[in-house]
Amino acid sequence: MNMYFILAWRNLWRNSHRTIITVSSIFFAVLLVLFTRSMQLGTYEHIITSTLSVYTGFIQLHGIGYWDERSLENSMLLTDSLTGQISRLQHVTAVVPRIETFALASSGENTTGVTVTGIDPQKEDRMSKLSEKLVKGHYIHSGCTGILVAKGLSENLRLSPGDSVVLLSQGYHGTNAAGLYYVNGIVDLPVPDLNQSMVYMSLDAAQYFLSMYSRVTSVAVMIDDPDHLSSVEKKLKDSLGMKYEIMNWREMVPELVQSIEIDNAGGIIMLGILYVVIGFGIFGTVMMMTEERKREFAILLAVGMKKLRIQLMIILETMIIGLVGVVCGILFSIPLLFYMKAHPIHLSGTAAEAMLKYGFEPLIPFLVDVSLFLKQLIAVLVIAAIAVIYPLWTISRLKISKTLHA
Amino acid sequence: MVTGIAWKNIWRNKTRSLIIISAIAIGLCCSLLSSSISFAMGEQMIQSAIRTRLSDIQIHNPKFTKDKNIHFFIANAADIVNQIEKNPKLVAASKRVTINAMVSSPASAAGVLVLGIDPGEEKSISNINNSISKGNYFQTDLRYPVVLGEKLASTLDVQLGSKIVLTFQDISGELTGGAFRIAGIFRTVSSEFDRSNVFVLASDLWDLLQTDTLYTEIAVLLNRGANVDSAAQSIRKIVPDMKVDTWRTLAPELSYIEETTSVSLFIFMGVILMALTFGTTNSMLMAVLERRRELGMLMAVGMSGKSIFLMIVLETFFLSLTGALAGLAFTLIFLILLSCTGIDLSYFAKGLSEYGIAEILFPYLPGFMFAAVTIMVIITAIISALFPALKALRLRPAQVLRM
């Protein structure tokens, strides 16, 4: 075996230019694929994580029917025993209740539509880091009656901390909901639509405002690791599925999931094309290698080397070309990708605006994952395996006398 | 004759040349086709946004854009429309009253944009009238009719004929509103649009606002393919005191899509062509090495280095161009076929409609892509020829002939 390896290795360097060009084509492809995939997957993860932490959580519980008809009539009763039951489940890290409804906010001459969100200030902060977005005034705490206003909205209504605002909405069971609230603080939310419309208040204040004591519209559940999502979801459904609507984030944002799938499919197709092109290159090299060495093979056969052995040698040569290329590509990209992971690209200009418009911070983080490297290794080896079919077939049909005669 | 020799030389090793030619053809064809799908998606997203609410150009009172208060209306909207309608590129203009409002049903409430329109005028610039899934587009005797999106109807849990209440600020800042009856429900390709826009008659809004004729927005549709920026410029000259925006500034995210589609596709094509140069270089290098004697002879009998170099470059050129032409031909055939049948994306439709893409896509490639790809192929052919041609130049006749 060792001898074959030496033979194969030396054969490759008989035409060093060709070998180097082929190896570098693989190197180049692997590097490019790893870079773009890492960027793509990193972006998806970024989008999903922001969606999870700011909007949906991994799993949400609602009153039955709430998701299709976002009405306070479909809200649910939140008891300590329910919260306890959920948080005692393995892998659950947080249980975050919310009330969400629409209201009109008036301040002086100005009136505008807003989204009122009742939150548990501490839990919410742990989940979405809301207090970090505070630019003026103070954060709210449980039981306080002050509100947080998004920055864009505060500008439209000309509000500063300490100012008052009248909120007008429809409460539970169709009651009139109206109240005067003082602005505790201003939060600057990255997403323009939310920055124009969000008003936060403590859960107690929201329940009082909407006359829905002990009720919430949703309970978001955070877990420690995305891998445990289905097991936690199953446990929740088994114990509470009859009384509540239990949805995972994929079901709550199917459009996001599908958009990612489409984008991902597009990315994979493009990389597929790149690999096909590289595959042709490898095939061309292997074919040339075979054609110009037919005579040599015939001589080896004539002196008594078995066809199988020659084929083995060719397989080795092809695999070495593929492996050297892919391993170099991976080794080179590891530091690059780790650097990019630590220093994500910050978008600016229209790119940033576009990303914000869809609700995400304008960042392109990179994802480094072992499976990403393994996939490239497998892809290149598969290409090499396909390319090697030609010489194997040629050798199996080789006629000694005919080849030596030509 | 050198050209002829170069062409004939390609076919001396048919299999090898065919591998390179098919790699180029397949690489180009696949990447151009996937580009055409991206282009079509981007274009459709933009067109659907333009044809639902955005339109090509919008005219507002400069103060309205900041405050969205109908207090800042357009004083002489009818005059403006009369003046700008003379522009030959203009297809139609529609005057709108736009108000942010709260819509409430017995079940729920939501924030929406209310567009008060004249259905006759609005039909000529937006295609909402063609997207009605239930009921009709203001062909009704109902008092205070409203047309809203399917998504919103389901959130509010209302049907055709149901009553909804719109609450908004009047011109002096007081809250006002009224009950409207659902005359029609539409469904566009954008679920986002369907969730947040309702159409009512402009005259009904004036009733509720207790004002005379009043408009806050003039939407303008241009001929397809007309230059939006120059049209906006000429409108600005007519109405210097109004704010004239194109869809590009109104929806920067769409404009971004338009920009990035071409840029990222060019990068992608560049990468594919670069990957192809490796194969081409290798093949040409082999051609040079196996013809060492012949090239040595040509040098011996007095062929200049320049001619030898040119011959190898020409061979590479022919090889690449043959592949490129085949690739472009296949691309054209596929595009013509696909432009009849379209590509059914219904499996992905839910995700796509979030961004305003229809379920059946008709891929297309703008003409400049073909030109650009041809130029890029020529450049890459030259790049892949350089190394083999230099290798040929470095051959020493005495050395290769001795072998």
Added chain:
Amino acid sequence: MSIISTENLNKTYHESEVPVHALKDVNLNIEQGEFTAVVGPSGSGKSTLLHLIGGLDIPSAGKVIIDGIDINTFSGSKLTEYRLYNIGFVFQAYNLLPVLSAVENVEFIMLLQKKAKQQRRKRALELIDAVGLAGRAGHKPVQLSGGEQQRVAVARAIASNPKYVLADEPTANLDSHSAGILLDIMESLNNNLETTFIFSTHDERVVRRARRVIELEDGKVKGI
């Protein structure tokens, strides 16, 4: 006056570990219209000598003087041009362009000289006729026998009206009949056009027909 002369011509190859002295102090004079054979066993330096006087290689020491000019003072492109107008080559392995027909191979040289198209084709056909291949002008090299290919190579060599033709083992791959015909042709061209012919060979039958024989052994001139 001699058209070609060499002064203390030396050539050493350093391609292998042990340097190979292919030519040692070769002094020769070749006159206009000679029909000269360079003979010697394999490795005696015949090809090296022809390559050096053909300007294909650079001597390690000494000079090659043609028409009173040291050809190694020419720049690379000047030397190429010099070869094109003054020297014809015939190789042992024929070395025709496989993609061109017999007549096109001859024409090719004149193309390099930028001669007009009609003139080119006319002369090429005359030359093909002169080497006795009138009926096979349109054939590709693979369709011709070895002897026929070499006759095309001779036609190609004289197509540029060179002062002298260098032929390196022209008959080595040919049977005696074809070799005889080839020599007849070379002889008649030598007589009619007064073109100088210098050919290397180790074939006795060829040597016998040469008017002058230069004998090489181990890179030295042994006899003239």
